Amino acid sequence: MKPIQVGLLGLGTVGSGTYEVLKRNQAEIQRRLGRPVVISMVADLDTAKAQALVGPDCQVVADAKQVIANPEIDIVIELIGGYGIALELVMSAIEAGKHVVTANKALLAVHGNAIFAAAQRQGVMVGYEAAVAGGIPIIKSLREGLSANRIEWLAGIINGTTNFILTEMREKGLSFDVALKEAQALGYAEADPTFDIQGIDAAHKVSIMSAIAFGIPMPFAKAYIEGITQLQAEDIEFAKQLGYRIKLLGISKKTAHGIELRVHPSLVSEKSLIANVEGAMNAVMVKADAVGTTLYYGKGAGGEPTASAVIADLVDIARLSTADAACRVPYLAYQPAAIQDLPVLAIDDVETCHYLRLGVADQAGVLANVTGVLAECGISIDAMLQQPAAHGLDQTELIILTHVAQERVMNAAIQKIQQLPTVLKPVIRIRKEDLS
Amino acid sequence: MKPIQVGLLGLGTVGSGTYEVLKRNQAEIQRRLGRPVVISMVADLDTAKAQALVGPDCQVVADAKQVIANPEIDIVIELIGGYGIALELVMSAIEAGKHVVTANKALLAVHGNAIFAAAQRQGVMVGYEAAVAGGIPIIKSLREGLSANRIEWLAGIINGTTNFILTEMREKGLSFDVALKEAQALGYAEADPTFDIQGIDAAHKVSIMSAIAFGIPMPFAKAYIEGITQLQAEDIEFAKQLGYRIKLLGISKKTAHGIELRVHPSLVSEKSLIANVEGAMNAVMVKADAVGTTLYYGKGAGGEPTASAVIADLVDIARLSTADAACRVPYLAYQPAAIQDLPVLAIDDVETCHYLRLGVADQAGVLANVTGVLAECGISIDAMLQQPAAHGLDQTELIILTHVAQERVMNAAIQKIQQLPTVLKPVIRIRKEDLS
Numbered sequence: 044m045k046p047i048q049v050g051l052l053g054l055g056t057v058g059s060g061t062y063e064v065l066k067r068n069q070a071e072i073q074r075r076l077g078r079p080v081v082i083s084m085v086a087d088l089d090t091a092k093a094q095a096l097v098g099p100d101c102q103v104v105a106d107a108k109q110v111i112a113n114p115e116i117d118i119v120i121e122l123i124g125g126y127g128i129a130l131e132l133v134m135s136a137i138e139a140g141k142h143v144v145t146a147n148k149a150l151l152a153v154h155g156n157a158i159f160a161a162a163q164r165q166g167v168m169v170g171y172e173a174a175v176a177g178g179i180p181i182i183k184s185l186r187e188g189l190s191a192n193r194i195e196w197l198a199g200i201i202n203g204t205t206n207f208i209l210t211e212m213r214e215k216g217l218s219f220d221v222a223l224k225e226a227q228a229l230g231y232a233e234a235d236p237t238f239d240i241q242g243i244d245a246a247h248k249v250s251i252m253s254a255i256a257f258g259i260p261m262p263f264a265k266a267y268i269e270g271i272t273q274l275q276a277e278d279i280e281f282a283k284q285l286g287y288r289i290k291l292l293g294i295s296k297k298t299a300h301g302i303e304l305r306v307h308p309s310l311v312s313e314k315s316l317i318a319n320v321e322g323a324m325n326a327v328m329v330k331a332d333a334v335g336t337t338l339y340y341g342k343g344a345g346g347e348p349t350a351s352a353v354i355a356d357l358v359d360i361a362r363l364s365t366a367d368a369a370c371r372v373p374y375l376a377y378q379p380a381a382i383q384d385l386p387v388l389a390i391d392d393v394e395t396c397h398y399l400r401l402g403v404a405d406q407a408g409v410l411a412n413v414t415g416v417l418a419e420c421g422i423s424i425d426a427m428l429q430q431p432a433a434h435g436l437d438q439t440e441l442i443i444l445t446h447v448a449q450e451r452v453m454n455a456a457i458q459k460i461q462q463l464p465t466v467l468k469p470v471i472r473i474r475k476e477d478l479s
Numbered sequence: 480m481k482p483i484q485v486g487l488l489g490l491g492t493v494g495s496g497t498y499e500v501l502k503r504n505q506a507e508i509q510r511r512l513g514r515p516v517v518i519s520m521v522a523d524l525d526t527a528k529a530q531a532l533v534g535p536d537c538q539v540v541a542d543a544k545q546v547i548a549n550p551e552i553d554i555v556i557e558l559i560g561g562y563g564i565a566l567e568l569v570m571s572a573i574e575a576g577k578h579v580v581t582a583n584k585a586l587l588a589v590h591g592n593a594i595f596a597a598a599q600r601q602g603v604m605v606g607y608e609a610a611v612a613g614g615i616p617i618i619k620s621l622r623e624g625l626s627a628n629r630i631e632w633l634a635g636i637i638n639g640t641t642n643f644i645l646t647e648m649r650e651k652g653l654s655f656d657v658a659l660k661e662a663q664a665l666g667y668a669e670a671d672p673t674f675d676i677q678g679i680d681a682a683h684k685v686s687i688m689s690a691i692a693f694g695i696p697m698p699f700a701k702a703y704i705e706g707i708t709q710l711q712a713e714d715i716e717f718a719k720q721l722g723y724r725i726k727l728l729g730i731s732k733k734t735a736h737g738i739e740l741r742v743h744p745s746l747v748s749e750k751s752l753i754a755n756v757e758g759a760m761n762a763v764m765v766k767a768d769a770v771g772t773t774l775y776y777g778k779g780a781g782g783e784p785t786a787s788a789v790i791a792d793l794v795d796i797a798r799l800s801t802a803d804a805a806c807r808v809p810y811l812a813y814q815p816a817a818i819q820d821l822p823v824l825a826i827d828d829v830e831t832c833h834y835l836r837l838g839v840a841d842q843a844g845v846l847a848n849v850t851g852v853l854a855e856c857g858i859s860i861d862a863m864l865q866q867p868a869a870h871g872l873d874q875t876e877l878i879i880l881t882h883v884a885q886e887r888v889m890n891a892a893i894q895k896i897q898q899l900p901t902v903l904k905p906v907i908r909i910r911k912e913d914l915s
Contacts, residue, residue, distance in 0.1 A: 044805070060769075064627055064628075064768075064769045065627070067768075068627060068628065068629055068768070068769070071628075071629050072626065072627060073817075074694055074813045074814060074817035075626050075694075075809065075812060075813050075814065075817075076626070076814075077805060077806075077809075077814045077817075172624075177770075178769065178770035178771065178773065179770075179773055180619075180620045180623070180624025180625070180773075183616075183619060183620070183623060183624050184616045184619070184620070184624075186511075187616070187619060187791065187794070187795065188608075188616025188619050188620075188791055189616070189787065189791065190508065190511050190512070190790070190791050190794040191500055191501070191504060191508060191786065191787045191788075191789075191790030191791050191794070192500075192504065192507075192787055193504055193507050258510055258511075316752060316755055316756070316776060319752055319755060320752070331787070332500075332503075332504070332783075333496075333500045333504070333614065333783040333784065333786055333787040333790075334613075334614035334615075334777060334778065334783070334784045334787035334788075335614065335777065335778045335783075335784055336777065336778075337614065337615055337616075337775070337776060337777035337778075338774075338775075338776040338777065339773070339774075339775060339776075340752060340773060340774040340775075340776070341770060341771065341772065341773035341774065342770065342771045342772075342773075347768075347769040347770070347771075348769065348770045348771055350627065350769055351625065351627045351628055351767070351769040351770035352627075352770075353627075354626070354627030354769075355623065355624055355625065355626050355627050358623070358626040358627070359623065361806065362799070362802065362806045362807065362808060363798070363799070363802060363806075364806075365802045365803040365806045366798065366799060366801045366802035366806075367801040369480070369513060370513075370797065370798045370799075370800075370801045370802075371798065372798060373511065373513075376511055377510045377511050378510060378511070378512075378513045381509075381510035381511075381513075
């Protein structure tokens with residue numbers, strides 16, 4: 044059979060990883076697919092560097108539009124990133140009747156609905172396994188592997204940078220700032236780490252998973268997003284004493300009232316598998332009605348792990364492109380006509396457990412006051428930890444784990460607790476998830 | 480589009496789970512697939528019980544051949560189990576031009592090559608996601624999700640019964656016999672647990688994974704198989720003291736000399752994710768060149784988890800059956816013409832680390848003698864643990880962890896150690912895997 048001709052836009056870390064892996068494993072991939080997949084054209088602004096990288100057999104151009112205009116090209120891989128030129132190129136590739144593969148989670152989270160609608164009109168496929176959790180086949184598992192199930196919730200460590208920072212903070216007792224600098228020095232965090240540490244990257248990814256898990260339009264605009272920049276080393280230590288680790292989780296859950304979609308630091312039991320996912324690794328847990336809980340673990344970033352997902356999409360397209368378009372795996376896992384625009388809950392309506400840390404005066408009656416407020420608000424207590432007051436100080440730390448309470452109710456309780464004269468510092472609150 | 484008509488052979492735990500999940504989630508599945516999938520005919524010897532279970536809308540027959548003969552049926556699900564009648568029925572379904580879905584790992588491990596050859600001739604698909612690790616989409620991940628990679632090795636906890644027993648032994652300090660009885664009482668082990676506790680079930684499953692990971696014919700006949708019946712509570716305890724847990728692993732690895740394929744108890748570092756897979760849960764680790772290490776975790780047995788995999792196969796067949804037969808996912812992940820009959824290594828040729836436990840006389844020179852033998856054989860020591868002699872006894876236990884050594888060399892060393900006059904009991908040896 045005739046080789047699949049691929050055009051690659053953007054020869055950065057993932058682009059050159061993709062070129063390299065496809066070349067290295069060409070024979071193995073052909074043994075599986077039955078025909079060659081060849082990157083025959085590459086677009087990159089630095090043509091000299093690109094040409095040196097891909098060698099003489101591959102045509103290199105500066106203008107990505109030339110790749111899209113080439114009638115020999117079957118599939119266009121977009122690895123430029125961002126929402127600007129990448130959106131324009133993806134849309135014109137689709138208009139030109141090319142199948143598209145992209146690792147661009149930001150693009151899909153923000154413009155996915157428009158991109159998939161255009162692809163549907165043109166009858167082309169859009170592969171995006173690489174957009175979530177790098178090389179872990181989580182998109183395939185959600186869209187295909189779990190297709191028998193009603194998915195109830197998913198929760199993932201889907202940003203390696205923040206998981207690396209949290210691991211360093213816990214293992215070495217570092218502050219956030221120091222751990223971030225270390226991550227930057229080691230190449231785990233970028234010079235401008237905003238998207239990672241503020242949880243935006245994780246929100247892009249969990250939004251994509253939420254859409255395909257529940258059959259809703261891409262819900263990124265409605266996500267609640269909180270990063271790890273405010274996390275203190277003390278809370279990681281207290282969580283440890285209580286048997287928990289703090290992870291930045293992307294969570295989406297289907298409830299009777301709508302879809303929860305949120306990214307924030309969460310306490311998870313140290314006995315759970317996901318709590319033991321350390322360093323820059325990623326993992327996604329999925330709870331579904333028939334299969335129960337499954338977990339998928341691996342490298343969430345890096346040139347070759349991401350290339351693994353990009354190339355798997357190429358192979359899938361080569362396989363499915365001969366099937367009736369109506370029979371292919373739908374873009375968002377559900378048939379376009381079956382997508383339901385379910386409400387996404389405001390964070391105030393979300394129910395979780397909570398970790399509270401209170402700086403309180405070391406005197407009689409404090410505990411009674413605090414627990415009295417919680418009882419008034421109908422919030423019950425799961426566990427408590429009181430530190431002995433440091434020598435010579437008349438204040439101490441009180442840590443409380445609560446059972447499930449609605450965010451709105453918890454906010455009101457915290458406001459009341461904050462007003463108690465014996466509560467001396469701003470109350471620290473971190474959500475806690477029960478992922479069993 | 481016209482509904483996919485499915486015939487189901489065998490209405491036991493998995494069969495009734497499949498019927499139930501498909502009925503319960505019919506709407507959700509149709510939202511994904513775009514057309515209904517309906518079990519319209521069931522064969523089971525107990526027709527009265529079966530009819531009561533499936534209700535009046537589904538035809539129940541005692542003779543499975545009637546299902547296969549029905550021209551309306553597109554896909555036949557085989558959930559009878561075993562190699563006898565199941566083989567006959569699967570072959571005649573294929574001959575009748577039906578696509579087949581099966582959860583029967585024993586059948587595939589033993590007769591897979593013949594079954595896939597027949598299916599290839601007839602142009603029908605054979606889905607078997609449910610045959611390995613229940614609802615975990617590991618077959619899909621290996622055949623499709625990791626298609627860019629050269630797979631280097633895989634190692635899995637793929638038998639829930641034995642993992643439950645090992646967890647009970649470790650957590651409660653039970654002997655194998657007591658833990659087995661407990662597993663039977665709780666329904667985690669069958670009345671005749673032979674296939675599970677002797678490692679045969681795990682060997683069926685790892686053989687299937689080995690074939691699709693490396694592109695070789697089904698290698699079950701050449702697997703090395705050792706169960707957990709000889710495991711002693713002491714070794715689980717000593718392993719714990721050294722930072723390890725003992726798991727029954729199915730392992731397959733591609734080496735320069737051939738394929739390793741083995742099932743046996745293994746020490747794994749308690750820090751690894753797979754060591755923390757407890758109770759009846761399953762997990763498979765896969766190491767591949769581009770993606771690195773990935774892990775897949777979930778329930779490996781039970782009616783509904785297995786049904787999840789069976790139904791995912793139905794959905795896949797409905798999707799891919801309209802594609803060119805040459806473009807579909809190949810039965811064993813590789814195109815039939817690309818399957819290579821690589822040698823499977825005898826256990827003597829396998830290289831692993833080892834745990835040794837020696838009952839030795841509590842006297843000077845013992846350690847020098849033992850370590851002398853290991854040094855002579857070129858086996859180096861990684862860690863050692865010597866128990867203080869119990870009060871009044873003149874013998875003690877010596878535990879040694881070795882670095883990598885070939886099984887043949889280790890056997891020779893153990894034989895020499897056994898002959899030392901200060902070694903008072905048979906040497907206990909358990910392999911140890913480094914899964915990083």
